[in-house]
Amino acid sequence: VPHPPGGERAPPLPLPGRHQAENLLAAAAAALTLEVPAEQVAAAAASLEPAPRRGVVHRLGHGIVVVDDSYNASPHAMARVLEMLQDTPGRRVAVLGEMLELGPAAPEMHRRVGEQAGRSADVVIAVGPLHATALAEGAGERCLRAVPDAAAALELLRTAVQPGDVVLVKGSRGIGLDTVVDELLEEWR
Structure with missing residues (x-):
């Protein structure tokens, strides 16, 4: 996730699997495109939890x-x-x-x-x-x-x-x- 000034941050991934990482990256890219602050994107990623019986x-x-x-x-x-x-x-x-x-x-x-x-x-x-x-x-x-x-x-x-x-x-x-x-x-x- 881009992190000002010009750095990057790897958000923690609380969901297992590469497919979940791909989903998170797509959502983060969409949020950043809509100018959601990087800190807010990272905080949202850190708070993710799987839905019941879904990983x-x-x-x-x-x-x-x-x-x-x-x-x-x-x-x-x-x-x-x-x-x-x-x-x-x-x-x-x-x-x-x-x-x-x-x-x-x-x-x-x-x-x-x-x-x-x-x-x-x-x-x-x-x-x-x-x-x-x-x-x-x-x-x-x-x-x-x-x-x-x-x-x-x-x-x-x-x-x-x-x-x-x-x-x-x-x-x-x-x-x-x-x-x-x-x-x-x-x-x-």
């Missing part, structure tokens, strides 16, 4: 980090959050629920997301009644298992997660992965 980072016991992005999912949103996960140090676990309302291209879109998940995570758990198998096939050997619902994903997570893991939970709201996050927060705090 909320929870630091739990045993060094476990849960990234709750369980509100909704699309192929593009999955790709961006998996890029963030890939850049995260440590053992990475991706719990990926189906993306709903994709029409006839849904199986192929799930397979492609699974492929990216296989490159981005050390362990993938695919969740859902319709396309979890396509997600799992895309992830290949990194996929621990495809499960039909959130309850089965939770049971699997309880044995799969190790101290120090980063656990990403992402999927369409209709899959119910928010319940997985709530249970993990209750159990692992």
